[in-house]
Amino acid sequence: MSNRFSFSRSSRRELLRAGMCGVCVSAGAGLPVRVFGQAARALATQGQADGKILVVLELSGGNDGLNTLVPYADDAYYKHRPNLGLKKKELRPIDDHFGFSGGMAGFERLYKDGKLAIVHGCGYENPSFSHFTSMAYWHTAAPNSGEEYGWVGRLADSMAPQAPPNYIVNIGARQSLAVRSRRHVPVVFDDPNKFTQDKFYEEKEALGTIGTAAKVENPSQQFLLDTAKSAKDASALVREAWSKYHSPIDYGIVGLDLPKVVALIDAGMPTRLYYTSYRNNAFDTHVFQGDTHKRLLTYASDAVYAFLRDLERIKRANDVVVMVFSEFGRRVPENVNLGTDHGTANLMFVAGNKVKGGHYGQPPSLTKLDAGDNLIYTTDFRRVYGTMISGWLGYRDTRQLLNGDFATFDIFQG
Numbered sequence: 001m002s003n004r005f006s007f008s009r010s011s012r013r014e015l016l017r018a019g020m021c022g023v024c025v026s027a028g029a030g031l032p033v034r035v036f037g038q039a040a041r042a043l044a045t046q047g048q049a050d051g052k053i054l055v056v057l058e059l060s061g062g063n064d065g066l067n068t069l070v071p072y073a074d075d076a077y078y079k080h081r082p083n084l085g086l087k088k089k090e091l092r093p094i095d096d097h098f099g100f101s102g103g104m105a106g107f108e109r110l111y112k113d114g115k116l117a118i119v120h121g122c123g124y125e126n127p128s129f130s131h132f133t134s135m136a137y138w139h140t141a142a143p144n145s146g147e148e149y150g151w152v153g154r155l156a157d158s159m160a161p162q163a164p165p166n167y168i169v170n171i172g173a174r175q176s177l178a179v180r181s182r183r184h185v186p187v188v189f190d191d192p193n194k195f196t197q198d199k200f201y202e203e204k205e206a207l208g209t210i211g212t213a214a215k216v217e218n219p220s221q222q223f224l225l226d227t228a229k230s231a232k233d234a235s236a237l238v239r240e241a242w243s244k245y246h247s248p249i250d251y252g253i254v255g256l257d258l259p260k261v262v263a264l265i266d267a268g269m270p271t272r273l274y275y276t277s278y279r280n281n282a283f284d285t286h287v288f289q290g291d292t293h294k295r296l297l298t299y300a301s302d303a304v305y306a307f308l309r310d311l312e313r314i315k316r317a318n319d320v321v322v323m324v325f326s327e328f329g330r331r332v333p334e335n336v337n338l339g340t341d342h343g344t345a346n347l348m349f350v351a352g353n354k355v356k357g358g359h360y361g362q363p364p365s366l367t368k369l370d371a372g373d374n375l376i377y378t379t380d381f382r383r384v385y386g387t388m389i390s391g392w393l394g395y396r397d398t399r400q401l402l403n404g405d406f407a408t409f410d411i412f413q414g
Contacts, residue, residue, distance in 0.1 A: 053320045054388055055261055055274040055307075056152065056178070059300065061283035062131065063326035064340050065347040067293055068104075069118060073097040076366035080373075084289060084334040098359075103298030106305025107349070114357035115308065116349060117411045119384050121364045123345040123377025127328065131281060131342075135327040139178040141382050141402050151385060151401065152273050153181030159272070159395050160184075166234050166269060171257040171276040179275050187234045187271070192242035192260060195235045241267030249310040252302030254278075262307065266314045272393070283326060289339040300324075304351055312353075321352035321392050321412075323384065332366060333373050344370070345377035348384050350411055354392075360409045382406045 070086050071077050073096060078085040091099030092108040100108050110116035124143040128134040137143040141151035149157075156167050161183060168186040170179045179186040189195040245263035257276040264271060278300055285293050304322055311317040329346030345364050361383075364375040386398045387408040399405055 051270075051272060051319065052393055053265065053272055053274065053316075054393060055258075055276070055320060055322045057256065057258075057300075057304070057322055057324045058135075058176075058178075058275075058277035059283050059324065059326040060131075060135070060277050060279055061281035061285075061326070062134075062328045062330060062342055063283040063296075063346065064285060064289065064293060064330040065326075065345075066330065066332065067289070067340075068101055068297055069098050069347055070101065071097060071363065071366065072099050074366055080333045080366065082334070083338055084340070100301075101294055101297045103294050104301040105298075106301035106303075110305060110308070110351055111357055115353060115355050116351045116357045117355050117409075118359050119348040119350070119379060119409070120359065120361040121345045121375065121378030122325070122348045122361070122381040122384060123328070123375075124380060124382075127344045127374075127377070129328070129342040131284070131327060136177060138325065138327050138381065139176060141385055145403075147403075148180070149182055150176065150178035150180040152178045152275055153184060153186070154401050155389060155393075155395070156181050156273055157183045158397065158401060159393065164270060166237075166271055168273045168275070169261075169264060169269065169271045171260055171274070172279065176275055176277070179273070186275075187238070189235070189238055192238050192263070195238045237267065237269060238264065241269065247310055247313065249306050249313060250302075251306040251310075252299055254299040254303060255306070256300065256303040258303050258307040259310065262310045262314065265311070265316055265320070285330070286335065286339040286341060287337040289334075308351060308353070317353045321350060321355065321388070323388055324349040324351070325381070325384075329375060331372070331374055332369055343374045345375040345379075348381065350384070350388070354413045356411055356413055360411065380406055383408060387411055 066077065066081075067084065067086060070091055072086070072088045072091060072093070086101065088099060090102045092102060092104060093099035094108065094111050100111075107116060111118070124137060126144055128137065139150050140147035152168060160167050163183040166187050168179050168181065168184055170176055170186045170188045171190065172188065173190050175186060175188045179188075241263045242260065245259065245266065247259065247262065251259060256278055261274050261276065264274075278296070282296055283293070304324070307322065308317060311320050325348045326346055329343040330340035331343040335341055361379040364378050366375075368376065370376055382402045382404065383406045386402055386406045389398050389401065390396050391408050391410075391412050
């Protein structure tokens with residue numbers, strides 16, 4: 001059987017060493033960290049203490065923005081939600097119109113400390129109500145198209161075209177489309193303690209020698225060898241960083257993988273783009289939404305607040321910003337199951353020490369809805385992406401990245 005790549009005079013061992021299955025890394029039985037300790041420490045020296053970092057947190061399932069930041073001063077809200085509408089006494093008011101859901105003490109503190117920006121009405125033209133489709137649009141920053149690469153991946157390709165290793169980290173059970181890149185190989189892992197290369201038994205000996213072999217002449221083979229070595233080194237660094245991470249900060253019940261991000265930043269991982277999520281469509285609250293949604297928001301709020309405190313502890317809080325989004329909001333009227341159905345426009349949040357807290361964008365009207373009783377979006381979500389890219393990370397050429405020109409918000413301190 002012919003191979004996709006041509007490896008002239010290669011032995012079976014060399015072919016196994018260059019096999020694509022050695023490039024992939026995921027949970028599995030790992031070798032001791034000390035085996036790769038030297039490579040991990042060398043890799044860590046690539047990190048820059050003053051480099052700006054963007055962390056993207058996805059709330060999967062379609063978070064109900066109206067019951068996250070409640071417009072308690074708007075009678076139309078209670079008219080649409082006679083049962084699910086949250087009364088002012090149940091909220092954490094932040095001004096004379098809006099209040100956070102009662103369990104969101106962390107977001108309330110961040111907002112009142114001036115470290116949380118709230119962006120209203122985020123969405124796009126011709127919205128999809130499919131989780132898969134709408135999330136793909138947000139992942140690629142290309143609504144109603146078939147873009148192949150994710151917006152985070154394309155950003156990495158543009159900011160760092162020479163593709164330094166470990167520029168993108170995606171914490172999750174599988175790689176997100178958002179981080180798919182032409183040039184970069186994202187580091188993707190779930191459990192740091194079991195982060196190693198997937199391999200068959202027959203490949204173990206060959207793959208164990210990666211990094212010690214001399215250069216080869218075949219460019220395709222060399223690419224695979226280099227990629228596999230990068231994956232091997234990254235898995236060592238991740239496991240070593242996590243083994244050394246000890247924090248007194250309480251993240252609450254669900255840390256949302258944010259402690260793992262702190263561990264890697266503290267270890268000097270040269271990553272500038274982190275992607276993680278509240279997984280498993282948790283926010284898809286079609287039935288008996290009330291208590292479930294409040295708990296989910298409490299967990300997310302506690303985790304983000306703790307994350308910023310943990311960054312303060314390691315003296316990196318001024319270098320990191322968190323952007324929070326969901327693939328769509330919920331329909332304005334409650335349904336007969338005391339839940340809410342898939343909707344359109346939603347809130348986005350940006351949190352960090354260098355954020356100028358407050359409201360951004362125009363809140364959608366609750367009296368002028370579309371034909372499906374959904375909010376009409378007022379802010380193209382790519383405006384927020386553009387703000388992260390140019391305003392925070394300092395990369396100005398966003399037109400091609402975002403498939404258009406989008407005015408940015410003045411969210412960050414100078």
